[in-house]
Amino acid sequence: MELPKPFLTKMEELLKGEFPSFLDSYNQPKNSGLRANSLKISSQELSEKLPYLKDQIPWCSDGFYYDDEKYRPAKHPYYYAGLYYIQEPSAMLPAELLDVQPYDKVLDLCAAPGGKSLQLAAKLNNTGLLVVNDINERRSKILLKNIERYGVKNILVLNESPQNIAQYFQSFFDKILVDAPCSGEGMFRKDPQMIKVWSEEEVNKYVHWQREILSWIPKLIKPGGTVVYSTCTFSPEENEFQVNNFLKSYPQFSLEKSQRIWPHLAKGEGHFVSVLKDTRDISPASSQDKNSYTLDKQSLDALKDFSMDIWKDPSFIFSLLPDNGFLVERKGHILWENKDLPSLKGLKVLRSGFLLGTIQKGRFKPSQALAMAINKDQCQKGVQIVHLNSNNEKDLNLAIRYLKGETISLEGIKWPKGWHLISIDHYPLGWAKSSDLWLKNEYPPGWKYEEGEMKNG
Numbered sequence: 001m002e003l004p005k006p007f008l009t010k011m012e013e014l015l016k017g018e019f020p021s022f023l024d025s026y027n028q029p030k031n032s033g034l035r036a037n038s039l040k041i042s043s044q045e046l047s048e049k050l051p052y053l054k055d056q057i058p059w060c061s062d063g064f065y066y067d068d069e070k071y072r073p074a075k076h077p078y079y080y081a082g083l084y085y086i087q088e089p090s091a092m093l094p095a096e097l098l099d100v101q102p103y104d105k106v107l108d109l110c111a112a113p114g115g116k117s118l119q120l121a122a123k124l125n126n127t128g129l130l131v132v133n134d135i136n137e138r139r140s141k142i143l144l145k146n147i148e149r150y151g152v153k154n155i156l157v158l159n160e161s162p163q164n165i166a167q168y169f170q171s172f173f174d175k176i177l178v179d180a181p182c183s184g185e186g187m188f189r190k191d192p193q194m195i196k197v198w199s200e201e202e203v204n205k206y207v208h209w210q211r212e213i214l215s216w217i218p219k220l221i222k223p224g225g226t227v228v229y230s231t232c233t234f235s236p237e238e239n240e241f242q243v244n245n246f247l248k249s250y251p252q253f254s255l256e257k258s259q260r261i262w263p264h265l266a267k268g269e270g271h272f273v274s275v276l277k278d279t280r281d282i283s284p285a286s287s288q289d290k291n292s293y294t295l296d297k298q299s300l301d302a303l304k305d306f307s308m309d310i311w312k313d314p315s316f317i318f319s320l321l322p323d324n325g326f327l328v329e330r331k332g333h334i335l336w337e338n339k340d341l342p343s344l345k346g347l348k349v350l351r352s353g354f355l356l357g358t359i360q361k362g363r364f365k366p367s368q369a370l371a372m373a374i375n376k377d378q379c380q381k382g383v384q385i386v387h388l389n390s391n392n393e394k395d396l397n398l399a400i401r402y403l404k405g406e407t408i409s410l411e412g413i414k415w416p417k418g419w420h421l422i423s424i425d426h427y428p429l430g431w432a433k434s435s436d437l438w439l440k441n442e443y444p445p446g447w448k449y450e451e452g453e454m455k456n457g
């Protein structure tokens with residue numbers, strides 16, 4: 001691997017005696033990891049299901065190393081069920097250090113494709129509020145898909161500039177993650193393409209962008225809140241110098257800790273993380289309320305009819321909703337939204353809350369997000385559920401065929417009318433609609449099995 005000369009000179013100055021072992025790390029294989037999605041499965045249950053997950057990642061209790069030469073976790077239906085996220089091990093550190101607590105209001109400002117957002121979501125466990133944003137439209141759509149696949153409900157997905165967000169959410173967030181765009185020096189081993197685009201000018205360009213993004217943080221954070229700033233690069237200009245500059249400009253913040261993961265010292269590609277605390281007096285936490293429903297009777301009845309089909313219980317569907325929100329219909333879309341959101345008029349919103357489905361000709365059509373938000377217990381309680389077993393070769397193939405968009409039939413089975421939830425080992429994959437001997441595939445085209453997945457951060 002040929003690394004840029006100015007980069008090597010800089011690293012030698014920085015690392016001094018450690019430089020040879022840093023350099024040698026480029027001759028070692030890269031580290032690969034995945035993280036159990038605790039909204040759906042515990043890390044212990046996951047490691048029992050995937051015995052190749054042996055070594056835990058020291059700084060993330062839900063994270064595991066795996067050998068990516070031997071195993072392809074992104075090819076298993078469990079991946080499509082949102083049971084785990086494939087994530088570079090050191091990228092699991094920033095969200096851990098933000099120390100998110102249930103009921104917090106959390107912002108992930110540079111979030112796509114969403115690895116750290118999902119980690120934050122797991123900590124909130126569908127309480128409080130998670131606002132995720134990315135300035136890049138294409139990437140923010142992938143972020144939305146990931147949010148929905150992993151069963152996150154207390155969500156707002158934005159495609160905005162930090163400046164616009166700061167106008168709507170002043171002193172709003174208890175915790176903010178700024179996983180900044182950076183020159184990506186810690187990605188060289190994982191993605192050699194990054195080497196080609198690296199230059200000192202690039203580093204300077206990122207320094208400027210990072211400073212601009214950080215300048216909106218004092219407006220967004222609640223008094224007493226916590227901010228984590230992170231990058232996957234080594235240059236001090238983008239890390240320690242950036243943080244020092246921020247502390248000088250905004251004396252209300254103090255530095256709690258800074259941590260680096262170096263590839264020659266730990267099993268990770270490299271990361272920098274700083275924890276910054278707003279030292280003003282803490283503002284009181286907002287109260288949590290029960291849900292309310294602002295749907296008209298026709299839509300509410302359509303929702304109950306659907307719940308009756310799937311669970312033989314008209315109100316079961318309401319047990320899937322988090323607290324502190326309301327059900328609302330927006331242009332035929334039935335959403336659960338968090339009560340504490342300000343008016344979002346004028347912001348580029350990809351999703352405000354949990355999309356249950358749409359009303360079409362007076363009938364309820366469930367969304368993919370609804371399927372993915374049903375947990376194992378809730379799935380087992382259903383009646384119109386197709387339970388596939390991953391230990392059975394035939395079922396496993398059927399699950400993959402379903403994920404590829406094929407119509408499904410099972411010998412000798414005549415399906416009752418209406419919607420059916422397809423699941424693997426009781427973990428939902430998506431919807432299908434019966435037509436006697438067949439189940440018409442309702443898996444969204446953009447989610448299909450063959451689709452190349454974006455590199456995860």
Ligand SMILES: C[S@@+](CC[C@H](N)C(=O)[O-])C[C@H]1O[C@@H](n2cnc3c(N)ncnc32)[C@H](O)[C@@H]1O
Pocket residue numbers: 091109110111112113114115116117133134135136139160161162179180181182209213456457
């Ligand atoms: C390091 S990546 C984020 C990785 C992500 N946190 C994860 O864990 O999957 C940085 C992201 O910042 C976004 N970005 C760049 N400039 C931005 C800005 N001014 N405001 C918000 N996002 C920005 C990029 O589009 C990119 O997706």
